[in-house]
Amino acid sequence: MDILESIQIQDPAWIAVAFFFGLIFKKLHLAPMLGFLAAGFALNILGVSNDSFLNELADLGVTLLLFTIGLKLQLKSLARTEIWGTATAHMGIIVIATTLILLLLSLTAIQTFADLGWEEALIVAFALSFSSTVFAIKTLEGRGAMSAQYAHVSIGILVIQDIAAVIFLAASSGKVPSIWAVLLLALIPGRHLLGYILSQSGHRELLALFGFVTALGGAAVFELVGMKGDLGALVFGVLLANHPQAGELSKNLLGFKEIFLVGFFLTIGLSGLPTWETAIAALILLLIMPIKGALFYLLLTRLKLRARSATQSSAILTNYSEFGLIVAAIALNVGWLPAEWVTILALALSFSFLIASPLNSHADDLYEKIRGWLVRWERDERLPEDREIFITGNDLLILGMGKVGQAAYDEMSKQEQSKIMGIDVDHSVVMRNKAAGRNVVVGDASHPEFWSLFTDGHQGVKTVLLSMPNQQSNIIVADNLRKHGYQGSLVAIALYPDQEARLKEHGITQVYNVYNEVGLGVATHLLETKQ
Known part of the structure; x- marks a missing residue:
């Protein structure tokens, strides 16, 4: 449905509510995104439900987000050991550990966990293994740290996680890419044409329009050949990453992306009405977060990052992800997961943001307080960026x-x-x-x-x-x-x-x-x- 046709009379009011909640959280020195999330839950409690406009807005925001990530991504950076090694080892270890924890909880008297079999526990563990790309990017942009070493490492880890999510989505849907997907290889030489068009777009409205067309067009092309559209937006961004105007294009789209992502956070809050049982289950899942963060820190320091860089990266990645909700929704559709677990994971994601926001705001203070203990895990060998x-x-x-x-x-x-x-x-x-x-x-x-x-x-x-x-x-x-x-x-x-x-x-x-x-x-x- 066209996004304009899907607008209902109350939608501007919901966005206004999001603005005021965001403003309140900003005054409390918390990330405005938490206000948008709180607005979604408040509207949910008042009986508001998701509608097509907010869903379209959220989808467009995530598509633009992935496209701008691609614009800043150098593929060769993913080949660095501290990125692919951390991402793969962390996902493997955390999925196994979380599955075992959930199976132990299924032996308790907590009814929500009692119905979990090992298959459901494995899916929930996989969903919880992801870290939020939206949260990480907004946190890094707020600090002006997108070019920092720990930012490159964090984003690289998130991209590898996102690729794992796309693989899961393709496998769980029972679909395989169309035979025409092989034609996507033509995008490699085709990037020169895209780059030429970008060069001719100037520096104002045509530049922004080019960004929209490329992001949405890339998503549509991938959907046509049976692949995830968001991956298409990411790939088309990567194709332009080495272009001299890539940074300018990313900045040009920043304002649009910020607005559309408000819809994303509202839809999370509107995705399910919390109950005491689901809220308690979500709070229990938060106990896995310290394990997740500590494992990130251990792996990053073992792979030569300095203690402070590893601390900053771990803090950014210690949360749950919107991709976890997508995994849960797909698992629900194919009958692999009970419906209540989608709400539980949505609440766990929200609670994790509430913890992760102040954690990241005070990451440097925390590091200074326990620096003596953290530096013990550093290796003598340094990455090139950390040499004297x-x-x-x-x-x-x-x-x-x-x-x-x-x-x-x-x-x-x-x-x-x-x-x-x-x-x-x-x-x-x-x-x-x-x-x-x-x-x-x-x-x-x-x-x-x-x-x-x-x-x-x-x-x-x-x-x-x-x-x-x-x-x-x-x-x-x-x-x-x-x-x-x-x-x-x-x-x-x-x-x-x-x-x-x-x-x-x-x-x-x-x-x-x-x-x-x-x-x-x-x-x-x-x-x-x-x-």
């Missing part, structure tokens, strides 16, 4: 080597007395800067232990420019620098006056408004041309 950095001889550090950082580097390098080092968390950005002849290294400046990587301390550094696009990251870095005894000049960029004020509250020496500086630069060049 030497800054001797540099008096200017530029943290964040995007367009602003590059422009500042090039301008300051004209002064012979300036010895500059750039640092960026994104390996691809570092490689581009190195190719341009700049002295740039990989590093996560928002990492609490970032300065411990410098074997020679920060002596000699006179000025640090904070040019990262996310203001919260700049604030974190400023706080960490002052905490580690840095007394030199701290300079930062801002877009809005309220950001300038907040940066100065955190010990920033000078703050430059990007828009003002652009205007000053243009005026300077105009005056030069008149002379």
Whole structure:
């Protein structure tokens, strides 16, 4: 059904309710998505049921989400041991462990678990093994950490989990891909045509329209050959991941994706009316979450991640997933799972979000408190991103080597007395800067232990420019620098006056408004041309 035809008169009211719940949760310093989820349950209690408009909205949001994930995904990254090794080992171990726990619970007097056989327990365990892609992406975007090392690892693990879910869905439906699915191989050379069209789309409305057409078209193409449409959206995003405008396209779709995902969270809350029995069962399932998180941490540190990176990644992945609900719904349709377990898993997912949100908000604080115990699990061998950095001889550090950082580097390098080092968390950005002849290294400046990587301390550094696009990251870095005894000049960029004020509250020496500086630069060049 067309999404416009499916709109009913009450639908705008439900979205307004979601907005007000989201606003309340934001004021409580919790993720707005939890407010959207709470709005769904509140509406459910009031007797509101799912309708086609909200379902269409939710489906479109998830499709755009997977497409934008694909735009940021480098396939070669999935081949890294810390990603595929963690994902496969974790899923295998957690499914076995959870199945055994559920079978033990079936021996108790708790009626909800008493009816579980080993087949049902295995399906529930499989559903609980997934981590939420929606939660992870929104959390990382909120932090401005999509380019961080632990973000790449987390997203890679989630993609492998999603592939496992798609395989399950295909197998459980009893369908096999059409013989025409082999034609999808033509997409590999066809990506050049897609890239050309993207290049011709400009930077405004045509760019957004191209994104919609490609995401929905990719989903439709995969559905035509008997494959999951969401996988098609993901694959079409991957085909464009290496295009120069991939990042711009992703940002262009961000606002649309945010709006449509509100429908997704509302549909979760509206998916079933909770009862005391289902709520208690869901709360019991939360006891598996610490096991899930601890196993992620153990595997990631064994595969050479530093303790802090492993902590951040584990915190993001310690939750239950929307894919678990999809698995449960499919199992229900084919008669493999009782209907009440769909509601139980929906509640467990919701409760896990309520726990995971503050956990991620305070992950750094938690890490600092138990750092001594966590670092014991680190390996001596490091990944390339975590190796020591030497800054001797540099008096200017530029943290964040995007367009602003590059422009500042090039301008300051004209002064012979300036010895500059750039640092960026994104390996691809570092490689581009190195190719341009700049002295740039990989590093996560928002990492609490970032300065411990410098074997020679920060002596000699006179000025640090904070040019990262996310203001919260700049604030974190400023706080960490002052905490580690840095007394030199701290300079930062801002877009809005309220950001300038907040940066100065955190010990920033000078703050430059990007828009003002652009205007000053243009005026300077105009005056030069008149002379």
